[in-house]
Amino acid sequence: MLSRRLLCPLIKCCPPLQRQQQRNTWILKRVNKPYLKKSWVNPLVVGPALKRINADYELHPDKDFLYEVVKNTENDKMDDIEVLLLKHVKGLGVAGDIVKVRPGIFRHHLYLKREATYASPENLELYKDLIENKQRDINAPSSALSPITVEKLSKTYAVLELSSTQPWTVEPWHVRIALRNEGFIVPEYAIKMPETPITGPDVEGKQDKDFAVFITINKNEQVAVRCTIHHIGAFVHDNWKTRAVRVPILAEQKELLESMFSYPVEEEEEE
Amino acid sequence: MAICSFSKLGVKTRSYDDKNLLPLPSDDVFHTEGFRQIAYSLEEAIAFHRETHHPTMFNKSNALIEAAVELDMRTKKKTKFVSEFSGILMFPHKFEIKTSRRIVAICKTLEQSDIAIQSGASIAGGSDIIRQIKSKKLTSTDFDHIVCHSDMLVELAEVRGVLRDHFPNKVKGNYGTDMQTLVTKFMESLDYKCTRDDIEPEFGCVESPFGSLDMDTDKLRENLIYFLNKVESHQPKDAPSCFIRRVLLKSKPSLEQFRIRHWDLLDGYEDPTQIDESEMKSGQKG
Secondary structure (H helix, E strand, C coil): CCCHHHHHHHHHHCCCCCCCCCCCCEEEEECCCCCCCCCCCCCCCCCCHHHHHCCCCCCCCCHHHCEEEEEEHHHCCCCCEEEEECCCECCCECCCCEEEECHHHHHHHHCCCCCEEECCHHHHHHCHHHHHCCCCCCCCCCCCCHHHHHHHHHCCEEEEEECCCCCEECCHHHHHHHHHHHCEECCHHHEECCCCCCEECCHHHHCCCEEEEEEEECCCEEEEEEEEEEECCCCCCCCCCCCCCCCECCHHHHHHHHHCCCCCCCCCCCC | CHHHHHHHHCCCCCCCCCCCCECCCCCCCEECCCECCCEECHHHHHHHHHHHCCCCCCCCCCCEEEEEEEEECECCCCCCECCCCEEEECCCCCCCCCCCCCEEEECCCHHHHHHHHHCCCCEEECHHHHHHHHCCCCCCCCCCEEEEEHHHHHHHHHHHHHHHHHCCCCCCCCEECCHHHHHHHHHHCEEEEEEECCCCCCEEEEEEEEEECCCCHHHHHHHHHHHHHHHHCCCCCCCCCCCEEEEEEECCCCCCEEEECHHHCCCCCCCHHHHHHHHHHHHHHC
16 A cells, blocks of 8 residues: 555646636736836937847846736626527427527537537538428428427416306307416417307306317417316315316317316315 | 615515516417517507406406506616605596595685585584694594685694695695685595505506596597606606606406506607617627
């Protein structure tokens, strides 16, 4: 065994094993003006006398090597970089799009998964076909945001608050208001209602029961959305989403509603 | 400043700021989370509220429509803010609203006091009321407004120190010669008050109803413009920015609230969305 006394100086004199480069710039400024030949020229002294006065002067080892930091770019925020997408990325774009992203997101996520490359002239020529065939792809999402909208819409319960005294039939604008309360902006032409009309008021038969509507995003993707009817003034449990198995209003939509997303049923704790 | 104390208290700011929010997408169906709040026109926002009060939904066609005006209370000095203010509103188009008003009328003759009580004042009288105020039997908790005949102003000046804000002045307009118009003016008017808290002194809010949903849209527009102009008159002259930040329309019992384009209704306001676009274009060129 080597003794500690021997090892410690050995480790100290070795260079560190892990070295990383840092892309930064330090802008410095001298504290003292050094006595250099050029900067101390006296215009009145000419001729042979010049040699005597402006003799070569060596820089002082302590005094003339003092610097002040003006700027350090290490902590500066880098600009966004342009990348070429190779696959459909949720929230960013379709394959073949050139988008701007944060450099960290590109280096640590997109580039490692082969979802994007640098949009250099060489890469643009290499993936020429991908960029040209971008619009012909039928399965591609209609916009960068549409996959996220589909995901969010399929997990929402649109609650229709309808009158418990006046007669009504469910119309598209009722669904539009229900979705607006959940935060979705949906035009009326995008909503496709079930074929059999739903009428009311029917507190016993239709309270807290479901039906499904179809919504088309950008006239392309179609999503089924779960809608629930709540009568104004009728009692509703706080945990109505997870209390029991959801019951459909229309018998024809039973299979469709079972295949859609719903929260798992939680058993209530008995006191 | 104030922003430092938020993190300590764990309170969110109430003021709306769209610096970190994204501009609206071009999709026709989208979720509004993370995007800037949509600014509707006044007609659209009223139409939305009429939808929710349709007979098949809330079934309240005569519901009141309210405006919540968010204000920038900063002044030229960094440590000084606009203090809380209040006033009364006399809308150009009237609407039904249930309010209880207690008005004290001070006048010289018995005929005048009879007229005042007939038109709605709760108490009317002469020097006996001034005596009650002097002995603090009648305090500011017992009434909302004081109306005074101009003959009695000299006698009322004795209790100026006790009345303070309630003392008649020209801006409020609560003294005159015709008692009937004076009392009816204060019976039909609405109060508004700016609320502010010490945690965030640069944010103020004024809320008041300005009409009912069964009124014409043009009448509602005139009422709202009158209300906004009245609020804006409280801004000091050398303020660093525009006074009104955001206007929200609410209508109970529906919980929805819509931001409206208040820069279309008032002069001296610029469209904030257009400024952003022009900045973006100039930035791209540079």
